[in-house]
């Protein structure tokens with residue numbers, strides 16, 4: 051193996067010079083430049099030691115969109131009751147990876163998935179997997195907010211009602227078994243968790259499409275929380291939020307990690323550093339380049355490209 | 366240079382020329398309205414208005430407008446008026462003017478001057494060529510005003526000089542004795558010329574150029590839209606006016622005025638007597654009515670909707686949400702489109718040959734309902750499918766990600782979001798089937814003028830029994846009438862058969878009016894439902 055990690059000072063000099071050029075004076079060929087690189091990823095960079103059980107373990111996951119190879123041989127273990135951050139430049143496959151974890155990619159015609167994903171040791175890419183059950187356990191918040199054209203309260207209670215956990219139908223009402231109170235409670239609790247309650251408590255019956263972009267984003271978080279999944283996949287859940295709402299969501303994620311397993315995509319490095327226990331860095335081309343303890347990844351990355359990415363030199 | 370003013374961000378106050386141009390546009394609009402009124406004989410062209418015959422007034426106004434428009438163009442060209450014209454009026458306008466002047470030249474040469482074929486062809490080509498040249502070659506201000514203004518002034522002069530007067534007739538000399546008379550020709554020409562000068566004046570008002578074109582197009586579109594609405598309104602108003610006398614024949618209002626009815630064991634007199642909608646046709650009736658046909662139409666539509674909507678929406682759900690897109694869905698789509706454009710008489714024949722023999726071997730309300738249901742089905746499938754395809758996939762994804770099954774997603778998300786579109790489809794379809802005559806004639810019709818005793822009472826007709834089929838409804842198996850069919854048969858039956866009915870013409874128009882009211886009533890219900898469901902999907 052010819053690549054060795056260079057010191058930070060070397061790297062600084064590197065990126066200042068031409069891609070692929072030689073360091074002035076030394077004549078020594080340089081390995082690492084901008085995003086395109088000859089650096090090869092190493093197995094041990096994506097190994098992450100942790101205590102406890104792996105909630106999700108992904109191995110050799112390849113995703114193709116038609117001929118487009120969007121994810122290349124990704125393997126990683128996601129520990130239980132923790133926050134895992136996925137970072138990387140736009141288009142590197144973070145959303146694709148996230149969608150693989152609850153098989154939402156099945157819904158995309160062009161997508162083809164190879165490899166294995168196990169939820170608590172059970173393969174989810176095998177015959178006979180009940181997708182409805184899987185998605186109940188692995189919830190998701192999409193990159194772009196997508197509330198239903200229903201009232202705010204109905205958006206929240208939609209999942210539990212359809213699961214049959216709450217019954218507010220006409221028959222239940224007639225039989226006096228309606229869960230109206232439970233619904234109200236659930237709506238309030240979920241909205242409070244998503245830091246939206248104060249803004250919308252007086253307009254719960256208004257259409258959710260009338261909310262602002264950031265409010266819709268938090269509504270979608272609340273909606274996903276209401277179904278009480280074990281794993282929560284969040285695709286940039288704070289991209290449209292102001293600093294206060296963002297920090298509330300970050301607190302929420304932090305609290306959730308006590309009982310839930312959270313996988314969160316973010317473009318905000320500081321956010322990833324603040325809230326996650328471990329961080330996975332995807333780089334252009336759909337490779338998982340580095341995965342490990344968040345502190346280690348941010349303070350002492352093993353890959354030169356990851357270091358460049360984190361320090362804002364590309365991507 | 367003339368007209369080459371700086372384009373300004375903020376327009377100054379209205380200038381005098383702009384005011385005059387706006388006046389010309391307004392005058393053209395008035396003229397257009399007058400021509401419409403004359404076309405529908407609301408005003409007669411020979412009637413004097415303020416001492417002047419209508420024709421002369423129209424002619425005078427056209428000349429005035431034509432000259433005014435030419436004045437704008439020339440004034441702008443000479444630099445008296447500040448405008449921003451383009452170098453030319455454009456190919457489309459030039460081609461239109463060439464065509465118009467080609468026709469004018471040909472007509473004048475052949476009809477007025479009496480030239481032979483060669484003569485009028487040459488004359489046409491000359492005038493058409495001049496029309497094209499005048500609009501294409503000079504700058505826009507001349508090119509778009511001169512040919513239009515000249516045409517209006519010319520038409521005005523023709524009216525003023527009496528070349529086309531009130532008694533003018535152009536016999537086309539065909540075997541069928543077709544001819545144009547003044548009552549038709551003068552309004553049409555006036556309307557056309559007023560549109561043309563209105564357009565030119567609007568361009569002048571906007572100072573030509575991009576703004577002028579915008580305003581010109583706006584005036585044209587606006588006048589057209591208004592005239593379409595006016596025509597619709599006239600059509601309805603015409604029916605209403607003609608139908609009202611028959612409709613309210615013998616109408617009485619007040620305590621005890623109406624017939625006695627028994628409801629839940631209590632007998633009382635209705636405070637309203639409305640023979641036309643409460644009676645059938647009978648010898649002893651003071652005033653005859655169409656109650657059986659009204660009931661027939663209403664039940665027909667209800668039955669067809671109840672039959673077609675669940676089936677159609679179900680089929681649409683299957684081909685949109687479950688079936689893979691491909692050959693099969695394409696074939697289904699083509700087939701449904703084809704079925705929707707199938708003539709109704711074909712459906713009627715199908716009903717007669719297939720349904721009637723299987724439903725007691727006689728024409729019946731049920732056979733009519735099913736036949737019209739089959740007619741409605743394709744439209745329900747098409748519109749339901751379209752509106753389900755228009756529901757964003759994000760909703761389906763969001764629902765799936767919450768662990769909700771496909772069917773529940775369809776029921777709770779997709780169908781509610783698609784409902785307004787589905788209802789629009791049903792409204793359109795009901796409008797068509799409620800007015801259908803041919804299928805009713807073949808599958809359901811009873812007597813030409815049914816007596817009141819033949820009114821179907823579907824709700825009251827259910828009979829229960831202990832042996833299969835448990836529920837029967839003889840009312841559904843009865844032949845009955847419907848409004849369009851009754852109207853049709855009244856028109857074709859002639860005086861002899863319907864001698865029971867006194868004033869047959871009044872009766873027919875009143876029937877037409879009732880049909881209109883029934884159809885509009887269904888529309889109103891549909892639109893209110895759609896409004897309700899749409900307001901649930903949207904935020905204000």
Ligand SMILES: Nc1ncnc2c1ncn2[C@@H]1O[C@H](COP(=O)(O)OP(=O)(O)OP(=O)(O)O)[C@@H](O)[C@H]1O
Pocket residue numbers: 115118120138139140141142143144145146147158160193
């Ligand atoms: N539905 C799809 N069909 C075809 N190609 C897709 C589809 N979704 C994603 N891709 C491709 O897969 C690659 C990865 O996309 P992905 O959405 O996973 O990126 P991302 O890391 O989430 O980017 P961003 O940060 O911008 O959200 C991109 O090159 C994209 O063009």
Ligand SMILES: [Mg+2]
Pocket residue numbers: 144145146193285
């Ligand atoms: Mg993404």
